[in-house]
Amino acid sequence: xxxxxxxxxxxxxxxxxxxxxxxxxxxxxxTRHCETEPPPLGSGLPxxxxxxxxxxxxxxxxxxxxxxxxxxxxxxTGDNPGPTFQCDQCGKRFARKLSLDSHNKTHSGKxxxxxxxxxxxxxxxxxxxxxxxxxxxxxxxxxxxCGKKFLQRGDRDDHVRKHTGERPFSCQQCSKSFRTRAMWxxxxxxxxxxxxxxxxxxxxxxxxxxxxxNHKTIHTGERPxxxxICNRSFRQKQDMQKxxxxxxxxxxxxxxxxxxxxxxxxxxx
Numbered sequence: 001x002x003x004x005x006x007x008x009x010x011x012x013x014x015x016x017x018x019x020x021x022x023x024x025x026x027x028x029x030x031t032r033h034c035e036t037e038p039p040p041l042g043s044g045l046p047x048x049x050x051x052x053x054x055x056x057x058x059x060x061x062x063x064x065x066x067x068x069x070x071x072x073x074x075x076x077t078g079d080n081p082g083p084t085f086q087c088d089q090c091g092k093r094f095a096r097k098l099s100l101d102s103h104n105k106t107h108s109g110k111x112x113x114x115x116x117x118x119x120x121x122x123x124x125x126x127x128x129x130x131x132x133x134x135x136x137x138x139x140x141x142x143x144x145x146c147g148k149k150f151l152q153r154g155d156r157d158d159h160v161r162k163h164t165g166e167r168p169f170s171c172q173q174c175s176k177s178f179r180t181r182a183m184w185x186x187x188x189x190x191x192x193x194x195x196x197x198x199x200x201x202x203x204x205x206x207x208x209x210x211x212x213x214n215h216k217t218i219h220t221g222e223r224p225x226x227x228x229i230c231n232r233s234f235r236q237k238q239d240m241q242k243x244x245x246x247x248x249x250x251x252x253x254x255x256x257x258x259x260x261x262x263x264x265x266x267x268x269x
Contacts, residue, residue, distance in 0.1 A: 010025040011018050019025040053068040054061050062068040085100040086093045089107045094100040102124070111121035113128040117135050122128045130151060133139070139149035141156035145163040150156040158180045161167070167177035169184035173191045178184040186208055189195070195205035197212040201219045206212045214236050217223070223233035225240040229248045234240040 010020070012025060053064060055068060085097050087100060087103055087107075089104075092103065094103060105123050108123075111123050113122040113125050115121070115128060115131055115135075117132075120131060122131065133151050139151050141150045141153045142148070143150075143156060143159055143163070145160065148159065150159065161179045167179050169178040169181050170176070171178075171184065171187055171191070173188075176187060178187060189207045195207050197207070197209050198205040199212060199215055199219075201216070204215065206215065217235045223235050225234045225237045226232070227234075227240055227243060227248070229244070232243065234243065
Protein backbone atom coordinates (compact mmCIF):
# COMPACT_ATOMS: atom_id res chain seq x y z
CA UNK A 1 0.00 0.00 0.00
CA UNK A 2 1.40 3.37 -1.02
CA UNK A 3 0.88 6.25 1.39
CA UNK A 4 0.59 9.76 0.05
CA UNK A 5 3.25 12.14 1.27
CA UNK A 6 2.02 14.42 4.05
CA UNK A 7 2.90 17.95 3.09
CA UNK A 8 1.59 19.67 6.22
CA UNK A 9 1.92 18.57 9.83
CA UNK A 10 -0.01 20.03 12.75
CA UNK A 11 2.52 20.76 15.49
CA UNK A 12 1.71 20.98 19.18
CA UNK A 13 3.02 24.22 20.68
CA UNK A 14 3.38 22.61 24.11
CA UNK A 15 5.46 19.54 23.18
CA UNK A 16 7.29 18.07 20.14
CA UNK A 17 4.32 15.92 18.99
CA UNK A 18 3.04 16.35 15.41
CA UNK A 19 -0.20 15.24 13.76
CA UNK A 20 -1.43 14.81 10.21
CA UNK A 21 -4.79 16.46 10.89
CA UNK A 22 -6.24 19.17 13.12
CA UNK A 23 -8.66 16.95 15.03
CA UNK A 24 -5.79 14.68 16.08
CA UNK A 25 -3.95 17.70 17.44
CA UNK A 26 -7.09 18.93 19.21
CA UNK A 27 -7.63 15.51 20.84
CA UNK A 28 -3.96 15.46 21.90
CA UNK A 29 -4.28 18.88 23.58
CA UNK A 30 -7.37 17.86 25.53
CA THR A 31 -6.00 14.53 26.73
CA ARG A 32 -2.26 15.21 27.06
CA HIS A 33 -2.23 18.84 28.18
CA CYS A 34 -5.69 18.98 29.81
CA GLU A 35 -6.62 21.93 27.67
CA THR A 36 -10.28 22.90 27.78
CA GLU A 37 -12.18 25.21 25.51
CA PRO A 38 -12.48 28.75 26.89
CA PRO A 39 -15.95 30.10 27.68
CA PRO A 40 -17.42 31.71 24.56
CA LEU A 41 -17.54 35.47 24.17
CA GLY A 42 -21.32 35.38 24.46
CA SER A 43 -21.24 33.53 27.77
CA GLY A 44 -21.88 36.73 29.73
CA LEU A 45 -18.71 36.31 31.79
CA PRO A 46 -16.44 39.37 32.15
CA UNK A 47 -13.04 39.19 30.49
CA UNK A 48 -11.32 38.70 33.86
CA UNK A 49 -13.40 35.54 34.49
CA UNK A 50 -12.91 34.14 30.96
CA UNK A 51 -9.12 34.44 31.27
CA UNK A 52 -8.58 31.60 33.72
CA UNK A 53 -4.95 30.80 32.83
CA UNK A 54 -2.47 33.10 34.62
CA UNK A 55 1.23 33.54 33.82
CA UNK A 56 3.39 32.85 36.90
CA UNK A 57 6.02 35.31 35.67
CA UNK A 58 3.99 38.46 34.95
CA UNK A 59 0.41 37.52 36.01
CA UNK A 60 -1.01 38.24 32.56
CA UNK A 61 -4.09 36.11 31.95
CA UNK A 62 -5.26 34.08 28.94
CA UNK A 63 -8.45 32.28 27.94
CA UNK A 64 -6.61 29.06 27.05
CA UNK A 65 -3.63 27.09 28.26
CA UNK A 66 -2.23 27.06 24.72
CA UNK A 67 -2.12 30.87 24.63
CA UNK A 68 -0.54 30.99 28.08
CA UNK A 69 2.24 28.53 27.22
CA UNK A 70 2.96 30.27 23.94
CA UNK A 71 3.26 33.53 25.91
CA UNK A 72 5.64 31.97 28.45
CA UNK A 73 7.83 30.38 25.77
CA UNK A 74 7.98 33.56 23.73
CA UNK A 75 8.53 36.19 26.40
CA UNK A 76 9.91 34.46 29.51
CA THR A 77 11.66 31.13 29.05
CA GLY A 78 12.80 31.40 25.45
CA ASP A 79 12.08 27.69 24.86
CA ASN A 80 10.30 28.48 21.62
CA PRO A 81 11.20 32.06 20.78
CA GLY A 82 9.06 33.78 18.22
CA PRO A 83 8.83 37.32 16.90
CA THR A 84 8.49 39.85 19.69
CA PHE A 85 7.79 43.55 19.62
CA GLN A 86 9.72 45.74 22.04
CA CYS A 87 8.80 49.20 23.31
CA ASP A 88 11.67 51.55 22.48
CA GLN A 89 10.87 53.73 25.49
CA CYS A 90 10.71 51.26 28.38
CA GLY A 91 11.95 47.98 26.90
CA LYS A 92 8.81 45.98 27.62
CA ARG A 93 8.21 43.20 25.08
CA PHE A 94 4.98 41.95 23.53
CA ALA A 95 3.99 38.92 21.49
CA ARG A 96 1.78 40.97 19.15
CA LYS A 97 2.24 44.33 17.47
CA LEU A 98 -1.33 45.20 18.42
CA SER A 99 -0.39 44.85 22.08
CA LEU A 100 2.66 47.05 21.58
CA ASP A 101 0.57 49.72 19.85
CA SER A 102 -1.87 49.68 22.76
CA HIS A 103 1.02 49.92 25.25
CA ASN A 104 2.61 52.84 23.38
CA LYS A 105 -0.42 54.94 24.23
CA THR A 106 0.75 54.96 27.86
CA HIS A 107 3.83 56.94 26.76
CA SER A 108 1.95 59.41 24.57
CA GLY A 109 0.61 61.47 27.47
CA LYS A 110 -2.88 61.36 25.94
CA UNK A 111 -5.74 60.23 28.15
CA UNK A 112 -8.92 60.53 26.09
CA UNK A 113 -11.21 58.53 28.36
CA UNK A 114 -12.79 60.79 31.00
CA UNK A 115 -14.77 59.76 34.06
CA UNK A 116 -18.14 61.56 33.92
CA UNK A 117 -18.30 61.71 37.72
CA UNK A 118 -14.89 63.01 38.82
CA UNK A 119 -13.25 63.96 35.48
CA UNK A 120 -10.24 61.71 36.05
CA UNK A 121 -8.73 60.68 32.71
CA UNK A 122 -7.41 57.35 31.44
CA UNK A 123 -5.31 56.07 28.57
CA UNK A 124 -7.55 53.08 27.84
CA UNK A 125 -11.29 52.53 28.10
CA UNK A 126 -10.60 49.47 30.28
CA UNK A 127 -8.96 51.74 32.85
CA UNK A 128 -12.03 53.94 32.93
CA UNK A 129 -14.31 50.91 33.30
CA UNK A 130 -12.30 49.68 36.30
CA UNK A 131 -12.30 53.18 37.81
CA UNK A 132 -16.09 53.48 37.55
CA UNK A 133 -16.38 50.50 39.87
CA UNK A 134 -14.94 52.72 42.62
CA UNK A 135 -17.85 55.11 42.29
CA UNK A 136 -20.31 52.22 42.37
CA UNK A 137 -18.59 50.72 45.41
CA UNK A 138 -18.13 47.53 43.42
CA UNK A 139 -15.30 45.37 44.79
CA UNK A 140 -16.05 41.85 43.56
CA UNK A 141 -12.82 40.13 44.58
CA UNK A 142 -12.61 39.03 48.24
CA UNK A 143 -9.73 37.63 50.28
CA UNK A 144 -10.62 34.13 51.45
CA UNK A 145 -8.56 34.62 54.62
CA CYS A 146 -9.67 37.98 55.99
CA GLY A 147 -12.57 39.04 53.80
CA LYS A 148 -10.97 42.24 52.52
CA LYS A 149 -12.45 43.24 49.16
CA PHE A 150 -10.61 44.47 46.08
CA LEU A 151 -11.49 46.15 42.83
CA GLN A 152 -9.01 44.12 40.77
CA ARG A 153 -8.37 40.39 40.92
CA GLY A 154 -4.61 40.97 40.64
CA ASP A 155 -4.63 43.22 43.71
CA ARG A 156 -6.53 40.53 45.62
CA ASP A 157 -4.01 37.89 44.56
CA ASP A 158 -1.10 40.08 45.69
CA HIS A 159 -2.81 40.59 49.05
CA VAL A 160 -3.55 36.88 49.56
CA ARG A 161 0.17 36.15 49.41
CA LYS A 162 0.57 38.13 52.64
CA HIS A 163 -1.42 35.35 54.28
CA THR A 164 0.10 32.39 52.43
CA GLY A 165 3.70 33.61 52.41
CA GLU A 166 4.06 32.77 48.72
CA ARG A 167 6.84 34.57 46.86
CA PRO A 168 6.52 33.31 43.28
CA PHE A 169 8.58 36.00 41.55
CA SER A 170 12.27 35.07 41.67
CA CYS A 171 15.28 37.05 40.51
CA GLN A 172 17.33 34.95 38.11
CA GLN A 173 20.53 36.77 39.06
CA CYS A 174 20.51 36.60 42.85
CA SER A 175 17.69 34.13 43.66
CA LYS A 176 15.76 36.61 45.82
CA SER A 177 12.00 36.08 45.62
CA PHE A 178 9.11 38.52 45.89
CA ARG A 179 5.42 38.55 46.66
CA THR A 180 4.36 40.72 43.71
CA ARG A 181 5.60 41.25 40.19
CA ALA A 182 5.94 44.99 40.86
CA MET A 183 8.32 44.32 43.77
CA TRP A 184 10.30 41.87 41.61
CA UNK A 185 10.55 44.35 38.75
CA UNK A 186 11.76 47.15 41.04
CA UNK A 187 14.43 44.79 42.38
CA UNK A 188 15.72 43.90 38.91
CA UNK A 189 16.65 47.56 38.41
CA UNK A 190 19.45 47.03 40.92
CA UNK A 191 21.12 44.54 38.60
CA UNK A 192 20.54 46.72 35.54
CA UNK A 193 21.66 49.81 37.46
CA UNK A 194 18.52 51.45 36.14
CA UNK A 195 17.30 54.69 37.77
CA UNK A 196 14.35 55.92 35.72
CA UNK A 197 13.08 58.57 38.16
CA UNK A 198 15.30 61.69 38.06
CA UNK A 199 14.74 64.76 40.20
CA UNK A 200 13.93 67.73 37.94
CA UNK A 201 15.60 70.09 40.42
CA UNK A 202 19.00 68.54 41.16
CA UNK A 203 19.20 65.64 38.70
CA UNK A 204 19.67 62.82 41.22
CA UNK A 205 17.91 59.70 39.87
CA UNK A 206 16.10 56.96 41.80
CA UNK A 207 14.96 53.40 41.14
CA UNK A 208 11.53 53.92 42.73
CA UNK A 209 8.98 56.67 42.23
CA UNK A 210 8.24 56.98 45.95
CA UNK A 211 11.96 57.47 46.65
CA UNK A 212 11.90 60.44 44.29
CA UNK A 213 8.79 61.77 46.02
CA ASN A 214 10.52 61.57 49.41
CA HIS A 215 13.64 63.20 48.01
CA LYS A 216 11.74 66.17 46.61
CA THR A 217 10.64 67.17 50.10
CA ILE A 218 14.28 68.19 50.70
CA HIS A 219 13.84 70.89 48.06
CA THR A 220 10.30 71.92 48.96
CA GLY A 221 10.68 71.80 52.74
CA GLU A 222 7.43 69.84 52.93
CA ARG A 223 6.90 67.71 56.04
CA PRO A 224 3.69 65.80 55.26
CA UNK A 225 3.85 63.14 57.99
CA UNK A 226 2.45 64.40 61.29
CA UNK A 227 2.50 62.68 64.67
CA UNK A 228 -1.09 62.38 65.89
CA ILE A 229 0.01 62.68 69.52
CA CYS A 230 2.27 65.75 69.58
CA ASN A 231 1.71 67.19 66.07
CA ARG A 232 5.41 67.12 65.26
CA SER A 233 5.90 66.80 61.49
CA PHE A 234 8.40 64.76 59.51
CA ARG A 235 9.65 64.60 55.96
CA GLN A 236 9.45 60.80 55.72
CA LYS A 237 6.89 58.38 57.08
CA GLN A 238 9.46 56.04 58.59
CA ASP A 239 10.94 58.94 60.59
CA MET A 240 7.51 59.71 62.03
CA GLN A 241 6.96 56.04 62.93
CA LYS A 242 10.36 55.86 64.62
CA UNK A 243 9.51 59.00 66.60
CA UNK A 244 6.22 57.48 67.81
CA UNK A 245 7.89 54.27 68.94
CA UNK A 246 10.65 56.05 70.84
CA UNK A 247 8.66 58.93 72.39
CA UNK A 248 5.03 57.86 72.68
CA UNK A 249 5.02 54.15 73.47
CA UNK A 250 3.38 54.76 76.88
CA UNK A 251 0.77 57.07 75.33
CA UNK A 252 -0.15 54.35 72.83
CA UNK A 253 -0.53 51.75 75.60
CA UNK A 254 -2.74 54.10 77.62
CA UNK A 255 -4.91 54.76 74.56
CA UNK A 256 -5.28 51.03 73.88
CA UNK A 257 -6.30 50.45 77.51
CA UNK A 258 -8.79 53.33 77.28
CA UNK A 259 -10.32 51.83 74.14
CA UNK A 260 -10.78 48.50 75.95
CA UNK A 261 -12.50 50.21 78.89
CA UNK A 262 -14.83 52.15 76.57
CA UNK A 263 -15.94 48.98 74.80
CA UNK A 264 -16.65 47.15 78.09
CA UNK A 265 -20.41 46.89 78.77
CA UNK A 266 -21.69 46.35 82.33
CA UNK A 267 -24.30 43.61 82.73
CA UNK A 268 -27.84 44.70 83.56
CA UNK A 269 -29.08 44.34 87.17
